[in-house]
Structures are given as structure tokens and as C-alpha cells.
Amino acid sequence: MAIINTWFVVINPTSGNGLGKRKWPKIEALLKQHQFNFDHYFTKDENDCKKIIQFAVNQGFKNFISVGGDGTLHNVVNGIMSQNIIATNLINVGVIPVGTGNDWIKTHKIPNNIEKAINIIKKGQTSLQDVGEIKLVKSNKKPVYFINLAGIGFDGYVVSKVYKYKHLGALAYLYGTLLGLFSFKNFLSKTTIGSEVIEAKTLMILVGLCQYSGGGMQLTKTPNTSDGLFDISIAKNIGKLDIIKNVLRLFNGSIVNHKKVSTYKNDMINIEITDNHKPYIQADGELIGKGDIEVKIIPKAFSYYY
Numbered sequence: 001m002a003i004i005n006t007w008f009v010v011i012n013p014t015s016g017n018g019l020g021k022r023k024w025p026k027i028e029a030l031l032k033q034h035q036f037n038f039d040h041y042f043t044k045d046e047n048d049c050k051k052i053i054q055f056a057v058n059q060g061f062k063n064f065i066s067v068g069g070d071g072t073l074h075n076v077v078n079g080i081m082s083q084n085i086i087a088t089n090l091i092n093v094g095v096i097p098v099g100t101g102n103d104w105i106k107t108h109k110i111p112n113n114i115e116k117a118i119n120i121i122k123k124g125q126t127s128l129q130d131v132g133e134i135k136l137v138k139s140n141k142k143p144v145y146f147i148n149l150a151g152i153g154f155d156g157y158v159v160s161k162v163y164k165y166k167h168l169g170a171l172a173y174l175y176g177t178l179l180g181l182f183s184f185k186n187f188l189s190k191t192t193i194g195s196e197v198i199e200a201k202t203l204m205i206l207v208g209l210c211q212y213s214g215g216g217m218q219l220t221k222t223p224n225t226s227d228g229l230f231d232i233s234i235a236k237n238i239g240k241l242d243i244i245k246n247v248l249r250l251f252n253g254s255i256v257n258h259k260k261v262s263t264y265k266n267d268m269i270n271i272e273i274t275d276n277h278k279p280y281i282q283a284d285g286e287l288i289g290k291g292d293i294e295v296k297i298i299p300k301a302f303s304y305y306y
């Protein structure tokens with residue numbers, strides 16, 4: 001394997017409702033102006049993105065730039081985590097945000113501005129964060145990795161609706177939430193966190209690493225990206241009216257103090273859906289399926305420019 005000092009830039013042309021494609025000429029010019037030596041690739045879909053990352057790692061690339069939103073970064077991370085050529089923490093990723101929610105960058109205080117984001121990458125300073133691994137029980141699907149937040153229930157439902165409304169920008173998530181109020185049904189679940197077993201009628205179960213999701217909502221208590229622990233919130237049988245009353249608390253983070261929300265910290269969580277109605281599972285805002293899951297943490301497996 002050759003050692004390559006060149007950067008590998010992946011661009012999702014569809015992210016940010018086409019912003020990825022529209023902004024590429026400007027980004028390309030800026031990268032050249034800042035003397036980045038790079039190869040670039042426009043992704044075709046999720047799998048294509050993962051495959052090109054694996055191919056590039058195989059070619060010896062160790063420095064990547066993700067031009068897209070949270071979904072693109074999620075796919076880049078999945079490409080890195082599912083290769084076994086080199087240790088994942090030796091591969092560094094920079095982000096140029098052109099997505100809709102761009103939630104992951106908020107935690108790491110990476111500016112939502114193309115030129116400033118390029119300056120961050122150029123500084124060459126990296127840090128490590130934990131990665132979550134989700135296995136769908138009773139399925140032969142490969143594990144899915146996440147770096148922001150995964151959830152099951154109402155938030156999965158919102159993700160399943162949001163893609164139609166991406167042209168509304170970050171408001172798409174708020175709109176999806178309001179839409180969910182009319183049709184989402186709470187479900188029975190059995191969650192195991194360490195020695196605790198929580199059986200409840202549930203609105204959603206969230207497993208977080210970073211602070212923001214759903215276009216700026218704060219749904220976990222004290223997330224820390226590199227403490228080797230997930231920040232978990234279980235929102236029990238909260239009714240529709242109660243959600244409406246608490247919409248602001250979803251954004252300011254005080255929802256975790258609601259009497260029907262319990263919070264936990266652990267490096268592992270098993271979720272069994274004991275209901276006939278199986279809610280959607282989302283990871284970093286991407287739908288990954290339905291059913292029971294086992295989630296574990298891989299400490300400091302992801303290296304990023306900040």
C-alpha cells in the first residue's frame with residue numbers, strides 16, 4: 001500500500017437539497033487556493049459512498065474531506081469503520097458542511113461556513129471521538145456505525161418523513177415532528193442498560209454521542225463525545241398534547257428533565273421491541289431498519305479535524 005499525502009474529497013451532490021453540487025466549484029477553487037493536493041469523487045448513493053472510501057483507504061489515502069451533511073459524514077464513517085486495512089483512528093476526516101441539518105458540526109464547533117471550515121481542516125489539528133455500533137438482532141445485516149445519535153421510535157418516524165421536506169432546510173425536522181404528532185403510535189419496549197431492565201410504553205429511545213440532532217434538538221442530558229459512554233434518553237408514554245407543549249424544550253435541552261424521560265450513561269444498550277408495531281431505527285438521521293438492536297461503543301475510533 002502506497003503512502004499518499006493527497007486528500008480524498010467526497011462530495012454528495014444531493015446534500016442540502018442540491019447545495020453540494022452547486023457549491024462544489026467554489027469549494028474546489030478554495031481548496032486549490034489553499035494548496036490542498038486532492039482527488040475528488042461525487043457519490044451516487046449511500047453504498048457507493050462507503051465503497052469509494054474503502055477503495056481510497058486501500059489505495060493509501062488517510063485524509064478525507066466530506067462535502068455534505070450528516071448523512072454523507074455518516075456514510076464516510078461507515079466506509080472507514082467497515083474496512084480493516086488500517087486502524088480507523090489513523091484516518092482523519094474534515095467536514096465541509098453543505099447539508100440541511102448539519103448537526104454533527106455543532107457539537108464540535110466547526111463553523112457552518114465553507115471558507116471557515118476549510119481553514120479548520122488546513123490547521124491540521126485532529127481529535128478523537130467515540131463511535132457507536134448497532135447490530136440488528138436476528139438479521140444478517142452488517143453492523144451500522146454512528147457518530148452523532150441513533151434512536152428508535154418517534155425520531156425514526158420523523159426521519160422517515162423529513163426527506164420529502166428537505167427544501168425547508170433545518171425547519172424540515174420541526175415540520176416532520178409536527179407531522180408525526182398526527183400519526184405516530186407509542187410502542188412497547190424492553191430496554192436493558194447494564195443491570196437495569198426498563199419495560200415501558202415508549203415514545204422514543206435515544207442513544208447519543210453528540211449534543212444536537214434533528215436540526216438542532218438537544219435530546220440527551222450531558223453528552224460527551226469521548227468518555228466511552230453513550231448518553232441515553234428513554235421518553236416513555238408522552239402524549240401528543242404533551243409533545244406540542246414541550247416543542248421548545250426539545251430544542252433547549254430541558255426535555256431530559258420531563259417526568260416521563262429517564263436518562264442513563266452506559267457503553268452498551270439492548271433494545272427489544274415487544275410490540276407488534278415495529279418503529280423505525282435511525283442512525284445519524286439515516287433510516288437503518290426496524291426490529292431489536294444491540295448497541296455498543298467503540299471508544300475514540302474516529303479522528304476528525306477541528
Ligand SMILES: Nc1ncnc2c1ncn2[C@@H]1O[C@H](COP(=O)(O)OP(=O)(O)OP(=O)(O)O)[C@@H](O)[C@H]1O
Pocket residue numbers: 012013014015016017042043044045046049068069070071072073075098099100101102103166285286
Ligand atoms: N448522488 C446521490 N444521490 C442521491 N442520494 C445520495 C447521493 N449521494 C449520497 N446520497 C444520500 O443522500 C442523503 C442525504 O445526504 P446528507 O445527509 O449529507 O444531506 P442532507 O440530508 O441535506 O443533510 P443533513 O443530514 O445534515 O440534514 C444521504 O442519505 C446519502 O446516503
